[in-house]
Structure formats: C-alpha cells, structure tokens
Amino acid sequence: MRTRALTALAATALTALAVTAPSPAALAAPAGAGTAQVAYTAAARKHALAYWTPERMRRTDLSVDLGRTGPRATPWKGVAMKTVGKLYFVNAKGADTWCTAAAVRSGNRSTVMAAAHCVRLSASPANTYTDLVFVPGYDRKDQRPYGVFPVRATVTPASWAAEGRTDIAALTVDPVRRTRLVDAVGGQNVAFGRKPGGKVTAFGYPASRPERGQRLLACTGTAKAAPGDEQSVPCDMTGGASGGPWLAGLDARTGIGTLVSVNSHGDALEHSTTMSGPNLGAAARAVLDRAQKL
Numbered sequence: 001m002r003t004r005a006l007t008a009l010a011a012t013a014l015t016a017l018a019v020t021a022p023s024p025a026a027l028a029a030p031a032g033a034g035t036a037q038v039a040y041t042a043a044a045r046k047h048a049l050a051y052w053t054p055e056r057m058r059r060t061d062l063s064v065d066l067g068r069t070g071p072r073a074t075p076w077k078g079v080a081m082k083t084v085g086k087l088y089f090v091n092a093k094g095a096d097t098w099c100t101a102a103a104v105r106s107g108n109r110s111t112v113m114a115a116a117h118c119v120r121l122s123a124s125p126a127n128t129y130t131d132l133v134f135v136p137g138y139d140r141k142d143q144r145p146y147g148v149f150p151v152r153a154t155v156t157p158a159s160w161a162a163e164g165r166t167d168i169a170a171l172t173v174d175p176v177r178r179t180r181l182v183d184a185v186g187g188q189n190v191a192f193g194r195k196p197g198g199k200v201t202a203f204g205y206p207a208s209r210p211e212r213g214q215r216l217l218a219c220t221g222t223a224k225a226a227p228g229d230e231q232s233v234p235c236d237m238t239g240g241a242s243g244g245p246w247l248a249g250l251d252a253r254t255g256i257g258t259l260v261s262v263n264s265h266g267d268a269l270e271h272s273t274t275m276s277g278p279n280l281g282a283a284a285r286a287v288l289d290r291a292q293k294l
Contacts, residue, residue, distance in 0.1 A: 034283060035290045036161040038120070038128045038154045045150035045174060048131040052088050054143050057135075060088070060096040061214050064207040070236030070271070073206065073217040079255045081216060082146065082185035084203050085136035087114055087171075087243060092127040098213060100204040100244035101134055101171070104190050104259060106292035109182035112149075112171045113190065113288065114243030115262050116156040119171065122164030128154070134173050136185045138205065140214035146184050147176035155291040157283040166229075166283045167264040169243075170291035188245060189258040192285045196223045196231035196260075200248050202275055204241025204263055213240045219275065223248075223260070226276050231261055235275035238266075246277055 040048075087101040099118035104111055112134050121127035132151035135144055153172045159165040173181050181187075201220045207213045219235035223246070226232040233246065242264070247257035261280060266272025278284065 034158045035155050035286050036125070036158045037290065040132070040150075040152055044130070045152060048133050048150045049148060051131050052133050052148060056096065057086075057088060057143060060098065061207075061212050064213065064240065065209055066207045066238040066240070067209070067270070069206065069208040069211060069217065070273075072219050072234055072236045072273070073204075073208070074219075075211065076203065076216045076218045078252060080137065081203065081255045082137045083188050083255065084216060084245060085134055086138040086205050086213070087112070087118055087132065087134050089118070089129045089132040091129050092121050092124075098205065098240055099242045100240070100263065102203070102245035102259060103136060103181050103185055103187045104288070105182065105187040106288065108172065108292050108294065109180040109187070110173050110175065111288065111292050112173060112181070113245065113259060113262060114169050114171065115264050116160040116167045116169040117264070118243045119154040119169045120156060120161065122160055122167075123162060125161045132171070134171065134181075136181070139216065149173035149176055149181055153291065153294045155287045155294075157287060159283060166278055168262060168278050168280065168284045168287055170287045172291050172294040186254075186256060188247065188256060190280070190288060191248070191258045191260050192280050192282075194260050194280065196225045196279065198223060198248055200233055200246045200260060201250050201257070202233055202235050202237070202241075202244060202246045202263055202277075204237045204244030206238040207240035208238045217241070229279050229281070230264070230276045231279055232274045232276045234273065236266075236271070236273055237263065237275060238272075
C-alpha cells in the first residue's frame, strides 16, 4: 500500500530472493483507449508457478513485519471470501512480495482487479513486475484452496504508466486444471461512475502482526469523497493490503457485492487511520474492458 508520498509499494520482503527467469514480459505499446498492457509468455507463466511454492509464500509472508495490526482492521469472520486472494510477484527491485486482489465478473471469466502499483512502478513505463500469480481464498490454514492462477497479462491506465495517475489495474489469469477463475470462485460485480458514499467493506492481507499477511482482514465504514479523484474510508491496514477490494452491498450469505474501489494508500507513513482508493471512472472501465478481452 503506498502512502501519499509514494514511499512504499505493497509489502516488500526484507531480503530479496534472487532468481534467473526467462524473459518474463513484453511491454506492448498502449493498447485500447488510454491503457498500457504487459503480456507474459507461456515460459514465464510456467516459471511463476514453479517459483511460488508454498514454502516461498510462507517465507515471504513472515519476512515482513509492519507493526501491530490497528484497531480498525479486524480478521474477517464472515462467509468465505473465495473471490479475494493474494497476488504474489517479484517487484522491480527483485524482491518477493504481495498485494491483495479480487476476481471480478468479466467476459473471459478470468479477470482480477487490483491496484496499478501492484503490477508496475508508477511513472516508469519500463519497470513492470514479474512472476505474478493470484491465489484466491488464501488462508494460513489452507494456502491454496482453489489453486494458483498465473497471470497472463496486466492492464493499467496509460496515465499510471506514464504519470502515476489512477491507481487501478486489471489482470488476466490462466485457468487451473482447465477451470477458469470465475467458474472456480465466482466474481464480484464492478460499478463505474458511482459517487463515493455509503457503507463499504475494504479487504486486505496486510503485513502487520499477528497475522503477517496470512489472514484476510477487513475494515467497514462509510466512503467519502477525497481529493485527486479518490475516495476514502476509515481503515488502518498496512502494506500488503494494497489492491484489496472495496465492496458495497456485500451479501453476508454469498460474499458477493459490488467493487467500487481498491486499497491504494494511507494518509501517513506510519499508523494511517484512513485508506484511500481511486474512483472508478472511464479509465478503470477501459482497463477492465481491455483485460476481459485477453
């Protein structure tokens, strides 16, 4: 999760684990209306699956400690949130790390939404991340309840790649054992052009203790308009929660609601009390439209 000063991305492992990978991605020219796309080769996706063993995931989780979990973020005790999971990747500095992401309803039934800073550095078109995999329903008691889905492509607003604006991303994933993501876990609805307001629940896997990224936490509160075409909600989740969905109208029986934003950044370098996320407008719609066609 980034702060307003953009000083921290996701939950970066304290020790980078070096790896030599096949050429992981080919950065395409901006594709679609105002979007930037990265495609990962079949060899790279195979490498990502082999790279992210259960032991490496656990070791990455436990290598980060961002202080005690705050009072607003509490372990989720409701229905199993099968659509929400961890997005593991190797960042531009070569460090193993993670974000939070959610499966959404899409034309290809294989699309995940997260924060743009979970897939590439802002305002740095060449610095994209590698070895991305999505693990829906992740929990310390069952790390991979629905399998590990390698990321085939990522799409962000061109404004994020070039200028660091509009922190939203959509990722297309491969099937697991011939089963597409949404067929396996379901998908959240997505609302575009919705004005901030009303009750939302923000989910994430923050790297605070005692959970250390191994348990899903949530904050529930009223979303309010914020500067910079953003919205905010009372929440003190730390890094690792980046990209987690904000769900409005959450059905307590099914775990399905409507995604209205994602965790982007807090309001302080330490001990944030407010979480901010982008308003989902035309740029976010273009990102999802592009990704669901891949």
